[in-house]
Amino acid sequence: MAAPPSSSPSPAAPALPVLGGRRSSYRERVADALRAALIAGELRPGQVYSAPTLAARFGVSSTPVREAMLDLAKEGLVDAVPNKGFRVTDVSDRQLDEYTHVRALIEIPTVVALATTADPVSLEALRPAAREIVTAAVAGDLIAYVEADTRFHLGLLALAGNSHLVEVVRDLRGRARLYGLTALSASGRLLASAEEHLELLDALLARDERAVRAVMTRHLGHVRGLWASADG
Structure with a gap:
């Protein structure tokens, strides 16, 4: 089922592990955690998520979340929605x-x-x-x-x-x-x-x-x- 936007922290997110053996910045690790949530279906297509909401959910500050979501937008995984946040893109x-x-x-x-x-x-x-x-x-x-x-x-x-x-x-x-x-x-x-x-x-x-x-x-x-x- 879809996981609705929530301020409840995700239990796995605070660890923010380094993926694939790379040396990652904190911003990259936040992006990896958000990407994992997106892949797992925790963040659903069509829904708009604000940086503060995601930050609270993942137990981190808003700034790296906003920066990480901009990185995901460049990858085509989310679209920026002015004054609202980011909408998860759909996949056919x-x-x-x-x-x-x-x-x-x-x-x-x-x-x-x-x-x-x-x-x-x-x-x-x-x-x-x-x-x-x-x-x-x-x-x-x-x-x-x-x-x-x-x-x-x-x-x-x-x-x-x-x-x-x-x-x-x-x-x-x-x-x-x-x-x-x-x-x-x-x-x-x-x-x-x-x-x-x-x-x-x-x-x-x-x-x-x-x-x-x-x-x-x-x-x-x-x-x-x-x-x-x-x-x-």
Whole structure:
């Protein structure tokens, strides 16, 4: 369900973690937290949110929120509404299909290749993020889920050594809308999706390319299913 504008702080927001291993300014971390809320469906298309309302909700001051929302506006994720705030942009089914297609073309072969090229120590370093995804799923904390999921996937892709590839996927993920997370969490099925990250790591460490491809294909299919669940 949509999360209405509220002054109630989000439990996941104050941590404002650094995503994808980047050194981030406070403004960038606020933007990451807002982006995660938008992706998770906590901020809904068509609704207008003021900087003070979002600042209260996320437990931060208005200035970095306003600056972060201007950054998101440049990315096309929100539109500035004079004297009111920012309206979250909508995403069509066609766009979601295109995002999924591009992600599959990039991520599946890239991650499969890591089964033979990635350093096991570097892969193991991603396990804490994978466990955070599971923990967030159990707690039903959707924003924390998206943030940990982003850190995991971008960190994994970074092992391929192509920073431009990582930024392309970061942009695609930022434009996504995981409306189905709420329904999946309520039904208890979010945990199964979360555990796929640990399954993927184990397949990579086993150097099992076939298993890696199967997990990645299944996982991206689940993601598109979430995107399709706008009424979930």
